[in-house]
Amino acid sequence: MRITRRRVLVGGAALGALSLVGGCDDGGKAPADTGDTGGVPATPVRAAEPDAWVPDGTEDTEAFAWGVQVGDATPSGALVSFRTTEAAVSVVLVAADGDGWVEVDRVEGLTPDVEVVQLAFEGLAADTAYSVVAYAADGARRSPVTRFRTALPADGYRVVTFGATSCLRDNAPWPALSHAAAEKLDFFCLLGDTVYADAGDYEGSWVTALSTAGLRDVTASTSILATWDDHEVANNYSFDEPGIEEKFVAGLAAFRRALPQGRGPGGTGIWRKLAWGTVLEVFALDCRGERRDGNYISPEQMAWLKAELSASTARFKILLNSVPITDLSDIFGPAELDDRWEGHPDQRADILGHIRDNAIPGVLWISGDVHYAQIGRVDPAGGVGEDQWEVFVGPGGSTPNYLVEAYVGSEQYSMMFAKWNFARFTCDPGLGTIHVAYVGDDGAELATMTLSV
Ligand SMILES: [Fe+2]
CATH class of the missing domain: 3.60.21.70 (Alkaline phosphatase D (PhoD))
Structure with a gap:
């Protein structure tokens, strides 16, 4: 047809x-x-996504003033880059699951290279909504959330x-x-x-x-x-x-x-x-x-x-x-x-x-x-x-x-x-x-x- x-x-x-x-x-x-x-x-259209993910913790608008950037999404992965004044950070990735979000990856102990952290997520599901956030070492202060979608x-x-x-x-x-x-x-x-x-x-x-x-x-x-x-x-x-x-x-x-x-x-x-x-x-x-x-x-x-x-x-x-x-x-x-x-x-x-x-x-x-x-x-x-x-x-x-x-x-x-x-x-x-x-x-x-x- x-x-x-x-x-x-x-x-x-x-x-x-x-x-x-x-x-x-x-x-x-x-x-x-x-x-x-x-x-x-x-033509089929994109499936609905859950409401924006609200992770635990408090957004620190100074330590993470530049947000979290995601680039070059593929069917199975995406690249992540962000700037922070924190000495050590962790990153949490969640995937859309029905009406909510489920954690799929957590990377601890990341050390910025002159304030910038870059990493790649692999093994993701295609055409799926994800959200990512970075945490300070105290686990309480965090970046804003970035939502993206795999190809x-x-x-x-x-x-x-x-x-x-x-x-x-x-x-x-x-x-x-x-x-x-x-x-x-x-x-x-x-x-x-x-x-x-x-x-x-x-x-x-x-x-x-x-x-x-x-x-x-x-x-x-x-x-x-x-x-x-x-x-x-x-x-x-x-x-x-x-x-x-x-x-x-x-x-x-x-x-x-x-x-x-x-x-x-x-x-x-x-x-x-x-x-x-x-x-x-x-x-x-x-x-x-x-x-x-x-x-x-x-x-x-x-x-x-x-x-x-x-x-x-x-x-x-x-x-x-x-x-x-x-x-x-x-x-x-x-x-x-x-x-x-x-x-x-x-x-x-x-x-x-x-x-x-x-x-x-x-x-x-x-x-x-x-x-x-x-x-x-x-x-x-x-x-x-x-x-x-x-x-x-x-x-x-x-x-x-x-x-x-x-x-x-x-x-x-x-x-x-x-x-x-x-x-x-x-x-x-x-x-x-x-x-x-x-x-x-x-x-x-x-x-x-x-x-x-
Ligand atoms: Fe220009």
């Missing part, structure tokens, strides 16, 4: 529903919630919902992220410029960011999948600059101490893939840390990306891309061209052509960096990426790029606005749709659009 339904929809319009503030035509609901399934059973099993099939944003410079405490936290998403993507550490205080920049309510809230609500952009090291840095290698090493180390993240198969280790059953694979790209020898990404990363996209059987392939790959020349002209895929036309054509020529279905580019929201096609009509879509997310905190509001749109772009936001992506493999909803600092939906990809 699902296959039949999918075939019907693939032949339909690429753009299902478009709505903006004041004209929301679908109530912002996910496709699976609309009841409009043409008589076909709706779907390899054959898992249901609606998957994740969030994403970028660029957290100004406007603290980043209220949109606190609204994202309330949704208990399956996972949340940070697309770079999460910190603006240009002055070189890498550790301090992350210490400030993680103790800011919006980021602390969202990292307490779900697992994080992060990549980076330039400001985690230095504004618009080049590896030709003297002294940049030392900054790069320090920036990368601080990034990894702050946000737990797995290591990919090569290069900086930032480019990596995470799977959520048959529904989607997320490809976190590193478009910043391998910009050497005239390349935008290393040949190794490019070969990996092309091979993995070709091999993927997931319904959706989500490409996390810190700076847009969209041809923005009619908006920005040649300004900072070298900072975008557009400044590296051979590699840009290589990956877009690979997706087009191999008719790889379900591809969606997601990017940040430019400080405004946009949904549009990667290229204007006739371009190699004319059938591919890109969604710009954020800024979550950086001052929006209000200049784009003066732009008179072209058919390439379906939506464009400058407001603080995170974006929610509701991926329905039965309908073959990704419903995108931008949520603003007041928690209201700013705009929605449903893409069939």
Whole structure:
């Protein structure tokens, strides 16, 4: 039944529903919630979770001011990282069990490495809610609780919902992220410029960011999948600059101490893939840390990306891309061209052509960096990426790029606005749709659009 339904929809319009503030035509609901399934059973949705776990002890907002971060959830595990001023701590992990929570692991005697503890949980159950908390040695004072969810099993099939944003410079405490936290998403993507550490205080920049309510809230609500952009090291840095290698090493180390993240198969280790059953694979790209020898990404990363996209059987392939790959020349002209895929036309054509020529279905580019929201096609009509879509997310905190509001749109772009936001992506493999909803600092939906990809 699902296959039949999918075939019907693939032949339909690429753009299902478009709505903006004041004209929301679908109530912002996910496709699976609309009841409009043409008589076909709706795609399964996530099982309900218990109410938030309330562990014993008292929350110590000074010793654990930065919360507990969980990253790179897989079907059987997740990585944990947190900062504390305590000399020794323990960690307790509980799993959802009916209407409550049951303890499944307890790690005692952890000693922070310069105030940071990192560990990995393995052997977890797939598509299951967990919560984790850290305790001081006295067993009485504790961190806030972080809830997360393991990924779907390899054959898992249901609606998957994740969030994403970028660029957290100004406007603290980043209220949109606190609204994202309330949704208990399956996972949340940070697309770079999460910190603006240009002055070189890498550790301090992350210490400030993680103790800011919006980021602390969202990292307490779900697992994080992060990549980076330039400001985690230095504004618009080049590896030709003297002294940049030392900054790069320090920036990368601080990034990894702050946000737990797995290591990919090569290069900086930032480019990596995470799977959520048959529904989607997320490809976190590193478009910043391998910009050497005239390349935008290393040949190794490019070969990996092309091979993995070709091999993927997931319904959706989500490409996390810190700076847009969209041809923005009619908006920005040649300004900072070298900072975008557009400044590296051979590699840009290589990956877009690979997706087009191999008719790889379900591809969606997601990017940040430019400080405004946009949904549009990667290229204007006739371009190699004319059938591919890109969604710009954020800024979550950086001052929006209000200049784009003066732009008179072209058919390439379906939506464009400058407001603080995170974006929610509701991926329905039965309908073959990704419903995108931008949520603003007041928690209201700013705009929605449903893409069939
Ligand atoms: Fe930025």
